[in-house]
Amino acid sequence: MSGYWSGIITLLSINVVFAYGIYLAVATGQLNLGGAGFQALGAYAAAWLCAEQGWPIWATLGASAVVAGGIGFAFAFPILRLKGVYLVLGTFAFAEVVAGVIINSDALGGAMGLPVPEYIDWHVPAIAAVGVALFCFYLMSTRLGLAVRAVHDDDVVCDLLGVDVRLVRVALFALGAALAGFAGGLYAHAYTYVEVQTFNASLSIYVLLYVLLGGAQTAWGPLAGAAFFTLLPELLRNTLPALKSSLYGLFGADGSMSPPDESWRFVALGVVTVLMMVFRSEGLITRTMVERISHPFRSTKSEAL
Amino acid sequence: MTGPLLSVENLSISFGGLKVIDGVSFDLEEGGRLALIGPNGAGKTTIFNLLSGVYRQDTGHIRLGGEVIDDVPSRKRIGYGMARSFQNIRLMPHLSVVENVMMGQHARPDRPGRLLAPLSIFGRSRARAEAEALLAEMGVEVAPGQDVSTLPYGIRKKIELVRALAARPRLLLLDEPAAGLNETETGELMAFLDRISDSGVTLLVVEHDMGLVRSLCDRAVVLNFGQKIYDGSTADVQKDPLVLEAYLGPRHAEDSAKEAENVA
Ligand SMILES: Nc1ncnc2c1ncn2[C@@H]1O[C@H](COP(=O)(O)OP(=O)(O)OP(=O)(O)O)[C@@H](O)[C@H]1O
Numbered sequence: 001m002s003g004y005w006s007g008i009i010t011l012l013s014i015n016v017v018f019a020y021g022i023y024l025a026v027a028t029g030q031l032n033l034g035g036a037g038f039q040a041l042g043a044y045a046a047a048w049l050c051a052e053q054g055w056p057i058w059a060t061l062g063a064s065a066v067v068a069g070g071i072g073f074a075f076a077f078p079i080l081r082l083k084g085v086y087l088v089l090g091t092f093a094f095a096e097v098v099a100g101v102i103i104n105s106d107a108l109g110g111a112m113g114l115p116v117p118e119y120i121d122w123h124v125p126a127i128a129a130v131g132v133a134l135f136c137f138y139l140m141s142t143r144l145g146l147a148v149r150a151v152h153d154d155d156v157v158c159d160l161l162g163v164d165v166r167l168v169r170v171a172l173f174a175l176g177a178a179l180a181g182f183a184g185g186l187y188a189h190a191y192t193y194v195e196v197q198t199f200n201a202s203l204s205i206y207v208l209l210y211v212l213l214g215g216a217q218t219a220w221g222p223l224a225g226a227a228f229f230t231l232l233p234e235l236l237r238n239t240l241p242a243l244k245s246s247l248y249g250l251f252g253a254d255g256s257m258s259p260p261d262e263s264w265r266f267v268a269l270g271v272v273t274v275l276m277m278v279f280r281s282e283g284l285i286t287r288t289m290v291e292r293i294s295h296p297f298r299s300t301k302s303e304a305l
Numbered sequence: 306m307t308g309p310l311l312s313v314e315n316l317s318i319s320f321g322g323l324k325v326i327d328g329v330s331f332d333l334e335e336g337g338r339l340a341l342i343g344p345n346g347a348g349k350t351t352i353f354n355l356l357s358g359v360y361r362q363d364t365g366h367i368r369l370g371g372e373v374i375d376d377v378p379s380r381k382r383i384g385y386g387m388a389r390s391f392q393n394i395r396l397m398p399h400l401s402v403v404e405n406v407m408m409g410q411h412a413r414p415d416r417p418g419r420l421l422a423p424l425s426i427f428g429r430s431r432a433r434a435e436a437e438a439l440l441a442e443m444g445v446e447v448a449p450g451q452d453v454s455t456l457p458y459g460i461r462k463k464i465e466l467v468r469a470l471a472a473r474p475r476l477l478l479l480d481e482p483a484a485g486l487n488e489t490e491t492g493e494l495m496a497f498l499d500r501i502s503d504s505g506v507t508l509l510v511v512e513h514d515m516g517l518v519r520s521l522c523d524r525a526v527v528l529n530f531g532q533k534i535y536d537g538s539t540a541d542v543q544k545d546p547l548v549l550e551a552y553l554g555p556r557h558a559e560d561s562a563k564e565a566e567n568v569a
């Protein structure tokens with residue numbers, strides 16, 4: 001497989017695992033805008049244990065999930081008392097604190113980052129992504145998964161129906177943090193270097209967008225969102241220069257042409273985001289859509305109208 | 306168990322200094338059908354919120370099946386056999402019809418399927434089959450996989466009732482079950498509630514439609530400004546001077562009382 005494609009598969013796989021991590025929180029109605037913080041925890045845990053303690057890869061990957069999940073669990077108890085925009089700000093602040101601690105920590109390389117001696121090629125992230133996706137599909141198909149979606153819709157009624165709303169939220173948030181950390185561990189070994197600048201606010205925003213735009217009602221959403229938004233920039237990477245040169249050609253310009261810079265890809269992403277919010281605010285994939293596809297011959301129209 | 310299924314004793318609650326429920330007491334026998342009525346803002350829904358634990362009373366006690374449940378958190382009260390519907394339908398909008406009903410099974414000790422057992426990977430689970438059967442039994446004729454948010458009001462109201470029944474309650478609290486229903490739907494609802502009651506479920510019903518109240522319940526408790534002003538047969542409730550005054554105001558009440566005298 002060419003380096004280009006294995007690079008894309010690696011990135012896609014890490015993004016899928018990461019998106020499922022955020023999805024588990026969002027599925028219960030909690031927006032987690034601290035994704036980069038949990039990913040950083042996992043990435044640095046794996047990097048440090050590999051470089052300094054010489055742990056084997058399977059152990060560092062496991063530890064990346066356990067460390068981020070454990071901290072996510074401890075963090076979830078106080079933070080999930082917050083609602084709406086306060087929760088979003090709380091998770092966002094958490095990621096900033098993680099970055100601040102890392103940058104001021106000599107053991108973790110500070111602003112310089114840490115090299116990771118053990119390398120994994122695209123197979124490991126790909127297998128991990130498939131495994132995580134299957135796990136999330138399973139989880140959402142259980143009675144717990146149904147309770148998760150119900151809590152998202154109406155926590156007061158869920159409480160009266162006997163659902164331990166707080167437990168569901170804390171458990172899913174922590175499990176999601178573990179997956180985000182796992183994505184960080186995969187990142188550390190796939191790119192063999194971690195630096196704190198990678199895990200910045202826009203990473204948190206992007207992964208939340210993957211989930212919201214993919215759709216948070218079913219486990220298909222994060223998969224679709226992560227795939228769409230990982231592959232779209234790659235598509236734009238090729239089509240934008242072509243578009244630019246044809247536009248220039250139209251006006252008879254010639255001579256040296258610089259390729260459009262990176263920022264244009266983000267402009268395009270922003271436009272897609274706004275369009276999605278306006279025209280399909282529930283996300284690309286909804287429960288009704290999955291229902292229709294899986295039971296193509298069953299009428300979903302009311303018969304008692 | 307001896308004594309009433311539900312016993313409310315001297316219940317009070319204030320919001321911001323305003324006494325919304327003021328020393329209300331009443332009992333409800335197992336298998337009984339009690340109507341809770343009163344003008345708008347009398348405190349009927351607040352009583353339901355106190356019973357189900359959404360609010361905690363300032364004073365008074367609630368007994369269910371002989372046990373004091375004052376300190377039982379709202380989440381655990383369904384385990385004592387109490388389920389309710391809501392004045393403004395509260396279905397989960399992103400869940401399908403059958404999934405909403407399956408949420409009603411959640412707290413049952415004998416619930417079909419464990420927490421981490423798949424409900425739907427290979428088609429129908431026991432939980433889903435049971436929920437679909439209950440929907441059919443109650444005459445909800447819509448595709449179980451359909452979104453609830455697009456359904457007509459009357460059907461959503463029924464689904465909410467089926468969700469409450471899925472918990473297999475001993476005591477069912479219904480907050481204005483007939484509001485917004487047309488005549489046919491109200492008739493169906495009545496038959497529906499008759500059947501539920503005949504199966505042994507105790508009913509406490511808030512309802513404005515007096516025709517429905519009289520044909521469903523033999524006894525009514527009337528609230529006005531948070532106080533109980535009447536507790537007795539539904540046949541006589543509209544002759545009671547205090548009740549007339551609460552609904553019509555003092556002058557009209559006098560006129561109607563005179564009219565009643567003239568007729569008699
Ligand atoms: N959480 C609350 N905070 C403040 N006031 C409240 C609260 N809940 C209820 N009230 C007040 O208590 C009073 C009784 O309300 P409640 O909803 O119980 O009336 P109701 O009898 O159900 O009326 P309706 O027939 O209109 O449904 C109202 O004046 C209402 O404004």
Ligand SMILES: [Mg+2]
Pocket residue numbers: 349350351392
């Ligand atoms: Mg009310």
